[in-house]
Amino acid sequence: MRMALRVNGQTHQIDCADDTPLLYILRNHLKLKGTKLGCGLEQCGACAVLVGGKVQLSCAALAADFLGQEIVTIEGVEALPLGQKVQAAFLDQTAAQCGYCTSGLVVAVTGLLSQDPQADQAKIKDGLKGHLCRCGSHPRVLRAVQQVVAQS
Amino acid sequence: MTRLATHKVGAWLWVSDGQITIISGKVDIGQRISTALMLIVQEELTLNTALMSVAPVQTDRAPDEGITSGSKSIEDTGAVVRQAAATLRQAARALLPQNGALWALQNGQFCSPDGTQKIDILDLITKLDPQLPIDAAAAFLPRDYGAASPFMRDLDQMVRGRFCYLPDIDVPNMQHARLVRPPHSHARLGAIELQILAKMVEEKVQVVRDGSFLAVVSPDEWAVETAAKRVARACTWVSDKTLEIKDIFESLTENNAKKIRVIDGIPDPKAPLVALKDLPYRARFEKPYLAHGSLAPSAAFAHWSQMGLKLCSHSQGIYPLRASIAQSLGLALEQVQITHVPSSGCYGHNGADDAAMDAALIAKHCPNVPILLKWTRQDEQQWEPFGSAMVVELGMALDPDQKISDFHAQVYSDTHRGRPRPDGAQGGPARLLANRLRADPLAPYVPLLNMNPQGGMHRNIDPIYQIGQKIIVKNLVQDLPLRTSAVRCLGGGANMFAIESLMDEVARDQGVDPLAFRRAQLHDLRSLAVLDALKTELSTRPTPSGQMPGRGMAFGQYKNKMTRTAISVDIDLREDGQILLKDVIIVADAGRIIDRDGLAAQLEGGFLQGASWALYEEVSWSAQGLLSQDWDSYPVIRFDNIPEMKLVLLEPSDAPSVGAGEATPGPAIAAIANALFDATGLRLRRLPFRPDRVLKAALGD
Ligand code: FES
Numbered sequence: 001m002r003m004a005l006r007v008n009g010q011t012h013q014i015d016c017a018d019d020t021p022l023l024y025i026l027r028n029h030l031k032l033k034g035t036k037l038g039c040g041l042e043q044c045g046a047c048a049v050l051v052g053g054k055v056q057l058s059c060a061a062l063a064a065d066f067l068g069q070e071i072v073t074i075e076g077v078e079a080l081p082l083g084q085k086v087q088a089a090f091l092d093q094t095a096a097q098c099g100y101c102t103s104g105l106v107v108a109v110t111g112l113l114s115q116d117p118q119a120d121q122a123k124i125k126d127g128l129k130g131h132l133c134r135c136g137s138h139p140r141v142l143r144a145v146q147q148v149v150a151q152s
Numbered sequence: 153m154t155r156l157a158t159h160k161v162g163a164w165l166w167v168s169d170g171q172i173t174i175i176s177g178k179v180d181i182g183q184r185i186s187t188a189l190m191l192i193v194q195e196e197l198t199l200n201t202a203l204m205s206v207a208p209v210q211t212d213r214a215p216d217e218g219i220t221s222g223s224k225s226i227e228d229t230g231a232v233v234r235q236a237a238a239t240l241r242q243a244a245r246a247l248l249p250q251n252g253a254l255w256a257l258q259n260g261q262f263c264s265p266d267g268t269q270k271i272d273i274l275d276l277i278t279k280l281d282p283q284l285p286i287d288a289a290a291a292f293l294p295r296d297y298g299a300a301s302p303f304m305r306d307l308d309q310m311v312r313g314r315f316c317y318l319p320d321i322d323v324p325n326m327q328h329a330r331l332v333r334p335p336h337s338h339a340r341l342g343a344i345e346l347q348i349l350a351k352m353v354e355e356k357v358q359v360v361r362d363g364s365f366l367a368v369v370s371p372d373e374w375a376v377e378t379a380a381k382r383v384a385r386a387c388t389w390v391s392d393k394t395l396e397i398k399d400i401f402e403s404l405t406e407n408n409a410k411k412i413r414v415i416d417g418i419p420d421p422k423a424p425l426v427a428l429k430d431l432p433y434r435a436r437f438e439k440p441y442l443a444h445g446s447l448a449p450s451a452a453f454a455h456w457s458q459m460g461l462k463l464c465s466h467s468q469g470i471y472p473l474r475a476s477i478a479q480s481l482g483l484a485l486e487q488v489q490i491t492h493v494p495s496s497g498c499y500g501h502n503g504a505d506d507a508a509m510d511a512a513l514i515a516k517h518c519p520n521v522p523i524l525l526k527w528t529r530q531d532e533q534q535w536e537p538f539g540s541a542m543v544v545e546l547g548m549a550l551d552p553d554q555k556i557s558d559f560h561a562q563v564y565s566d567t568h569r570g571r572p573r574p575d576g577a578q579g580g581p582a583r584l585l586a587n588r589l590r591a592d593p594l595a596p597y598v599p600l601l602n603m604n605p606q607g608g609m610h611r612n613i614d615p616i617y618q619i620g621q622k623i624i625v626k627n628l629v630q631d632l633p634l635r636t637s638a639v640r641c642l643g644g645g646a647n648m649f650a651i652e653s654l655m656d657e658v659a660r661d662q663g664v665d666p667l668a669f670r671r672a673q674l675h676d677l678r679s680l681a682v683l684d685a686l687k688t689e690l691s692t693r694p695t696p697s698g699q700m701p702g703r704g705m706a707f708g709q710y711k712n713k714m715t716r717t718a719i720s721v722d723i724d725l726r727e728d729g730q731i732l733l734k735d736v737i738i739v740a741d742a743g744r745i746i747d748r749d750g751l752a753a754q755l756e757g758g759f760l761q762g763a764s765w766a767l768y769e770e771v772s773w774s775a776q777g778l779l780s781q782d783w784d785s786y787p788v789i790r791f792d793n794i795p796e797m798k799l800v801l802l803e804p805s806d807a808p809s810v811g812a813g814e815a816t817p818g819p820a821i822a823a824i825a826n827a828l829f830d831a832t833g834l835r836l837r838r839l840p841f842r843p844d845r846v847l848k849a850a851l852g853d
């Protein structure tokens with residue numbers, strides 16, 4: 001099918017199979033490789049993007065379900081003032097080891113804090129429990145979130 | 153350090169265009185070795201890290217440093233790079249006009265004593281011969297404690313989603329590949345429905361088959377993903393055998409095993425296998441098979457052309473991998489080139505090497521087409537080489553002064569050494585999964601006893617404490633159901649869990665504070681300092697609170713010679729049997745600190761991996777295949793159970809740097825077990841401490 005997708009503020013015309021998940025469009029058609037494939041099963045959070053400002057896993061949801069909606073990937077996060085703050089906080093707290101989970105987490109934290117700028121630790125932990133980090137960067141990610149909350 | 157004598161400065165550090173390149177054979181696997189090497193060069197040359205880069209690790213360029221494993225990179229490579237940098241600084245200083253010794257070096261510039269002249273150290277180094285031998289006597293700069301600020305190579309790229317991992321490789325005309333794996337390791341491909349093969353031709357999906365090795369290839373990644381599932385459904389698999397489902401811990405102690413005594417951490421074939429007497433304190437500990445469970449499933453890039461076979465792999469050992477692949481495919485070594493490209497953290501020998509072989513085989517069937525192969529999550533969880541299940545049986549006796557007089561240990565495990573290594577007996581091709589599936593399949597490699605000091609299952613089975621008499625036997629068990637290899641800590645995780653649980657048990661039975669009990673068995677001043685620092689930190693804390701709170705501690709020194717670690721964990725036990733992690737203190741002495749933040753990250757990350765093993769992780773299977781196939785069936789620690797963590801880093805002056813990446817998981821498990829005992833009086837000796845097991849133990853069955 002042919003469809004138009006709004007990604008990072010631009011409209012893209014895309015030709016793809018009906019059942020193509022959003023992630024594959026982002027990575028392969030649009031060459032936005034920052035959104036990661038971790039499981040394809042909506043279990044790990046590596047593929048998180050923002051749709052209409054809310055966190056959305058992209059590995060299994062069909063691209064066709066997001067026509068006309070504003071999709072923001074990790075590459076577009078730095079255009080958001082909050083996104084920049086989150087990225088800066090991840091840098092300050094060196095909130096990554098291998099970094100494979102990082103783009104999903106930066107996106108998720110940006111999404112969570114845009115909904116609830118004063119979210120407390122418990123809320124954040126709950127909000128991030130769909131995101132795996134196998135290197136154990138969690139304490140640093142939580143510190144990064146605290147840093148952003150403290151600034152707002 | 154044997155390499156030092158034979159190596160030239162230029163083999164490690166290369167200067168051109170005002171930039172210094174660090175060349176190392178060690179690869180980044182999420183442990184930040186490149187960052188640490190840059191910080192070492194920064195310390196010795198006072199250069200800004202912006203002027204440095206770390207060369208990609210490639211088989212035809214980088215020094216062959218074997219395998220990046222065992223937390224050895226800082227000790228080995230770090231030491232050589234530091235010596236090479238110190239040699240360059242010394243030689244550069246010799247080129248200074250006069251009174252060179254009096255010129256100060258700061259921010260990469262030499263400054264004359266009167267302050268009128270400045271010369272860039274890199275300009276001087278450019279004039280030096282790269283063949284300059286590394287001078288083992290070149291002195292290091294005195295430590296500048298204020299110097300290092302947190303810095304992590306490429307982090308800015310990672311937070312912006314711009315860092316290229318192996319699965320992100322995308323080159324013109326590239327095609328994607330997926331595998332169709334058998335249901336279990338004994339199954340062989342019988343037939344594929346002809347209809348689906350015709351369909352695939354129609355849809356321009358190429359099906360690659362070599363015996364029971366099956367893959368699909370297409371330019372469209374989603375098409376190949378769905379094609380793999382459709383082809384899988386159209387396959388019939390045959391097997392004369394299924395997976396053994398007898399209780400693994402029974403198999404471990406009952407199957408045939410190669411036995412050997414371990415003396416001072418080293419297997420000794422001459423030591424007699426004496427009968428063990430019954431000691432007053434006895435306990436048996438069990439650890440299931442563990443998955444590496446890397447966040448990115450394994451992947452590889454392969455391109456087969458007249459120029460030979462070019463591969464990109466996230467393997468920890470690209471040299472042995474190259475030799476094993478060349479041998480598997482009948483190629484000369486020079487025809488295979490492997491570049492290391494990072495993927496997500498691996499924590500040991502995951503599917504990386506197998507994926508590289510898979511991709512090579514696919515590329516051979518699709519010459520001149522660049523191939524990017526990705527395993528799926530299910531491939532990864534089912535086919536990666538696991539960390540072996542283990543049984544550790546311990547016995548202990550005290551003398552009248554409450555000192556340990558006798559210690560017995562029997563450790564039972566499969567091998568922790570399944571990496572492809574090409575030389576004859578070590579089995580290169582036989583350890584690559586694809587070679588067991590191809591038309592002319594190789595039999596699984598039968599492992600040999602690991603005779604290295606602190607190797608494999610006997611890592612950390614010899615307690616670090618002062619003990620009168622020790623009898624330690626390791627049992628390399630045969631005919632176990634799953635393929636195994638190296639997972640972070642090898643046997644050390646289970647062994648430290650066992651020893652530190654028993655230490656706790658004995659201390660409490662004797663009515664002695666567990667920390668004081670350990671202290672009384674140690675002479676090593678640095679170990680005592682670590683325990684004392686934990687005690688001091690604990691003295692500032694209130695007793696743990698909650699529904700059913702508990703506090704536990706553990707101590708360990710990785711490989712009995714690397715980082716010393718003491719850990720305290722506060723938990724709270726919920727009514728449903730879930731263990732919540734509350735407050736954690738980690739005290740560590742890793743010698744001279746190079747990358748303080750990186751060290752902290754390794755210690756924290758190691759703790760959380762150990763905690764994940766303690767609470768959640770367990771590979772499971774039926775006769776027909778693996779049951780743990782994804783993150784639901786193989787749960788791991790998540791954000792909802794992350795404790796508050798406090799790190800105390802001790803740094804005795806002049807102590808050499810040692811690796812720390814594997815220091816905390818073992819003590820973490822034991823500290824959690826000991827906290828559970830503190831909370832409930834229950835001693836759980838089988839991992840993981842799942843809620844159902846905790847409740848069962850509480851009910852007394
Ligand atoms: S890749 Fe989407 S949740 Fe794992």
Ligand code: FES
Nearest residue numbers: 097099133134135
């Ligand atoms: S930093 Fe490696 S998975 Fe999170």
